Amino acid sequence: MLFGGSMEPTLVEQPEFLVVGIVARTNNKREARGDGVIPKQWSRFFQEGIAEKSPNKADASTIYVVYSNYASDKNADYDYLIGTRVTDTSHVPDGMVFRRVPKGKYAVLTTNSGPVAKVIPEAWQRIWQLENQSRIGGPRVYKADFEVHDQRSRDPQNSQVDIYVGIK
Secondary structure (H helix, E strand, C coil): CCECCCCCCEEEEECCEEEEEEEEEECHHHHHHCCCCHHHHHHHHHHCCHHHHCCCECCCCCEEEEEECCCCCCCCCEEEEEEEEECCCCCCCCCCEEEEECCEEEEEEEECCECHHHHHHHHHHHHHHHHHCCCCCCCEEEEEEEEEECHHHCCCCCECCEEEEEEC
16 A cells, blocks of 8 residues: 555645745656656755745744646656745745645645655655546646645654645
């Protein structure tokens, strides 16, 4: 089983929120080849103390990953942002950006517990499989998807993450 709970996603209505952090442009093919930017972004996030630099945090203990600015679909380029949820974006530190996660309907899937570098890619593989089978809860909108790395993901070797996928 690829998920810590049901194999089927839970559908939720998610209010809009803001995330401030660091961003890089990538695509799934590049990441799968092993020369992607995602591991480098995580290293930079921790080495530079990005979470601590973010002002107006709504939740200091949770890290958010936001996938946005999709060129088209899961096969195209997108922005990958790691940051913290904030209450206001009037002051975004140099070298950081903000993303607005739109309100809407999201399919929520929870990864298995395990090494973060294994369970997250496995979960995305399952999401794409569900999407291809039209079992994710609706067509994907490709506006924003996000991951919630809360207290369950403090240990990188034993992490569990919630993934929210925007749907119509």
